[in-house]
Amino acid sequence: MTRDAAIALAESHFDGGAFQLDLAALVEHPTESQNPSARPELLRYLDDAMLQRLQALGFDCRIHDNPDPRGGPLLVGMRIEDPSLTTVLTYGHGDVIRAQADQWRDGLSPFRLVEEGDKLYGRGTADNKAQHLINIAALKAVLDAEGSLGFNIKMMIEMSEEVGSSGLAQFFRAQKDALAADVLIASDGPRLQPDVPTVFMGSRGGATFDLVLELRDGAHHSGNWGGLLADPAMILSHALASICDRRGQILIPEWRPDSLTPAVRRSLANLPIEDPSGPAVDTDWGEEDLTPAERAYGWNSFAILAMTAGVPEAPVNAIAASARATCQLRFVVGTDPDDILPALRRHLDAKGFSAIRIIPHDRGIFHATRLDPGDNWVHFTAASLARTSGRPPHILPNLAGSLPNDCFADILGLPTIWVPHSYRGCSQHAPNEHVLKPLCRDALRIMAGLWWDLGHRD
Known part of the structure; x- marks a missing residue:
């Protein structure tokens, strides 16, 4: 099959409602890592929501205890097609901040997905459940179209990002050989504008x-x-x-x-900094x-x-x-x-x-990190996103917010590419958190194209 066929499968996954059903199942897990009483939910998310989903795509998965007692468990999945192929590490976090349930407006509840117009509401939708779900669904679209990826992929899901990624650096040092890869390609944070893909290569500390x-x-x-x-x-x-x-x-x-x-x-220069969804x-x-x-x-x-x-x-x-x-x-x-x-x-x-x-x-x-915007992985990713979306993406040297990117860049020594699937008006870390349906559909398309292109690099 073709690249267009893989993208069409990603589109139908959204248009048929399967993506919304999957996201609803993830949002139902009250994975508040800042709430000690919710600690059992962190493991349950990996066991119930992630493990079988990844195993169905051919990942060999293992859930690890966090070396820091303050941190939640970590899942590492690996799909190795051929050790000689390019290996990509990808990442997501299943934990969320406190629900703030009493502050959500009428008709909304943090751990129930609610669809209104072009928005999907729920705690963790934007940060980060929809984002890693999109990347997993796009992988499935490529596998369904091609039967293989043409590259190796390792996936890390942590459950402590909202409490400073407790134990992540220690875990990476201990698992450095197992997590070895050629590049990190992951998703978190917002696009600069909802209708234009964004690539950033690091984060502020x-x-x-x-x-x-x-x-x-x-x-x-x-x-x-x-x-x-x-x-x-x-x-x-x-x-x-x-x-x-x-x-x-x-x-x-x-x-x-x-x-x-x-x-x-x-x-x-010339990057947009304002959009109608946010304040002036x-x-x-x-x-x-x-x-x-x-x-x-x-x-x-x-x-x-x-x-x-x-x-x-x-x-x-x-x-x-x-x-x-x-x-x-x-x-x-x-x-x-x-x-x-x-x-x-x-x-x-x-x-x-x-x-x-x-x-x-x-x-x-x-810690702050930044990959050179002239890096070959930046050019490759930008070209793939432009090919799918029909427009060049916005390219940022680093996100304005903070991520545990130093674990990937400094400990594992990887070039780091982030392709965010949210937008700045998503109410991340606030009541009424949501993602945009058109943005999610577009993200499924561009990630299917990106995964396809990774398996067909010259």
Whole structure:
């Protein structure tokens, strides 16, 4: 059969409703890795939802315990047609963030797939169940059309991505030979625009931490003690304001990267950064001499994710005893991850805020990675996607968010190619998470074409 026949099979898989039924079965698993009580569901997802599906496609599968007791199980499947052929490693994660069930709008429920118009709602649809399901279904379309792939494929499904991929690096080091491949081709994150395929080759790193100032035991009446007791919220606010200026430009020298080269700037030129599904970009926010695309994909950004002092839900007339801010630095290649928090410590001390403690989050730090946009695997993937979709894809040197891409790039030494199947308005990590039906259908098409082309490389 032909390439077009494989793509037609992928299309019919969606048009006949089989994809929606499969996705509904995956969404029904409440795989909240941030919820300790849901831990049994992590193994059940691999046992019930993944194992037989992959074995039916000729994968030899094994479920492994996580070497980190905080992490969930990991599945490795291998389909080796000929050791002399190209070997592709692919990846997905079956865990999801907390359901936030009480915040979904009427008619929706996080662990029940709901179809409304061109959207499929459910926790984990965009991140990441639909994405690895698409890639598996596209593999099946090629196998049904051709009988073989023409390449070897290894698949890794982890269940701890939403808690920092606990144990993944340790597992990769121990299984380095077993996971050896020529390239990673996987899917996570969003397209830049819903109707145009995107390729990215790495991700920004992420460091999350708390800044905590504790001045005394207990709060004290603001009438009796106002003007006499230092206000921890005010002091912490000034400390936070010293990290960035009024437009969000980072003021800590070690947090300002040196990797926004002319080549990277050229790769980011003219890429879209806004779409109707998301908010308007604040053009007067962030690094002043950079374009919005350069700020998101080529630079570092600091954010205050949450901040508390006293009891916000029920404030009283009292000077708080302490204040806390949860902060995050998203960073690109060119930032030393081992010096992020030490640099912050030096900065706060120099500004007179030595009493503020820095508490790193348990999930650790995702390192930044980036593959050269001129790499041959980038050209191959872009050409395949363009052939199927009829338009050139958007090519990003790295995702603006964070992924455990360093495990693939640094530990396994692989060139890393990501082809995302979601879009930026998907409500990922929020109530009402969803995927777009037209995008899923298009993703099935382009992945069937990509898998076909991998088996017919000259």
